[in-house]
Amino acid sequence: MSKQKNKNATKYASVRIKADSRGQAAALLIAANKKTYGRKVKLDELIELALSLVTSDHIKLLQSRSLTNEDKKEMLRQKYVEVRGPISRDEFTGFMMTSDFQSFLAESNRSTESEAAAAQNL
Structure with a gap:
């Protein structure tokens, strides 16, 4: 028998980042989750928000730094x-x-x- 795959399943991927970046993300996540009500904010949500704020000027800066x-x-x-x-x-x-x-x-x-x-x- 073959396993049925859930078509709505979220796909995850591993990403390598510096330990400092991981620490910053963890600190932001702790701050985001210091609340009385609501579910926990996930790291994925924090990263999605951060990525949505990247502008073309940021891209140019990254390109020049490279x-x-x-x-x-x-x-x-x-x-x-x-x-x-x-x-x-x-x-x-x-x-x-x-x-x-x-x-x-x-x-x-x-x-x-x-x-x-x-x-x-x-």
């Missing part, structure tokens, strides 16, 4: 290619050691800031 120094260097190289033309990775590393690189960085930062300001005005 960049390695090599990623940032490659992004600068791509910006250099757009502005000044093709350059190899090795040549760009050499360029980073020149005084011209500082002026390129300043120029790049100005254009990035003006692009961000234009995007906010839309």
